Amino acid sequence: xxxxxxxxxxxxxxxxxxxxxxxxxxxxxxxxxxxxxxxxxxxxxxxxxxxxxxxxxxxxxxxxxxxxxxxxxxxxxxxxxxxxxxxxxxxxxxxxxxxxxxxxxxxxxxxxxxxxxxxxxxxxxxxxxxxxxxxxxxxxxxxxxxxxxxxxxxxxxxxxxxxxxxxxxxxxxxxxxxx
Numbered sequence: 001x002x003x004x005x006x007x008x009x010x011x012x013x014x015x016x017x018x019x020x021x022x023x024x025x026x027x028x029x030x031x032x033x034x035x036x037x038x039x040x041x042x043x044x045x046x047x048x049x050x051x052x053x054x055x056x057x058x059x060x061x062x063x064x065x066x067x068x069x070x071x072x073x074x075x076x077x078x079x080x081x082x083x084x085x086x087x088x089x090x091x092x093x094x095x096x097x098x099x100x101x102x103x104x105x106x107x108x109x110x111x112x113x114x115x116x117x118x119x120x121x122x123x124x125x126x127x128x129x130x131x132x133x134x135x136x137x138x139x140x141x142x143x144x145x146x147x148x149x150x151x152x153x154x155x156x157x158x159x160x161x162x163x164x165x166x167x168x169x170x171x172x173x174x175x176x177x178x179x
Contacts, residue, residue: 029060033073042075042086056159057113072155074111085111089155091168101168105138112159119150135167135174145174
């Protein structure tokens with residue numbers, strides 16, 4: 001009987017742990033970013049690649065440049081009534097700028113993938129010479145940025161031709177919607 005009880009206990013524990021492994025999240029970002037998100041009470045967007053069919057940039061980016069952006073990633077926080085999507089940006093100080101922008105931006109809709117947006121723009125968005133006046137302030141969309149060129153990289157979140165470009169200027173986030 002003791003042997004049977006030991007076998008039964010082994011079988012139950014084995015089934016429990018095997019079941020919990022199948023419920024474990026599949027990483028869609030580097031483990032380091034998943035851990036950083038959890039410290040912020042945020043989780044990776046589990047269904048990111050299920051919602052975005054076809055080609056999409058990843059929900060994170062790393063950049064090592066003199067322009068200041070170190071890493072950025074998307075995550076979700078569960079709130080009453082649904083989810084809130086967050087763009088988390090860990091920036092080094094941009095040359096000559098103090099203070100830096102806040103590290104989290106709440107997004108209204110499920111975001112697309114992330115990429116760096118250089119000051120000269122991207123060919124697929126035309127040969128537009130980007131200026132801060134093309135952007136509006138986050139939290140005050142009736143106020144445009146000053147008449148000056150972009151001085152460093154921005155972050156672009158996009159999918160299927162639409163998205164948003166985020167730019168940190170003198171401690172404030174500005175954005176430009178793309179359609």
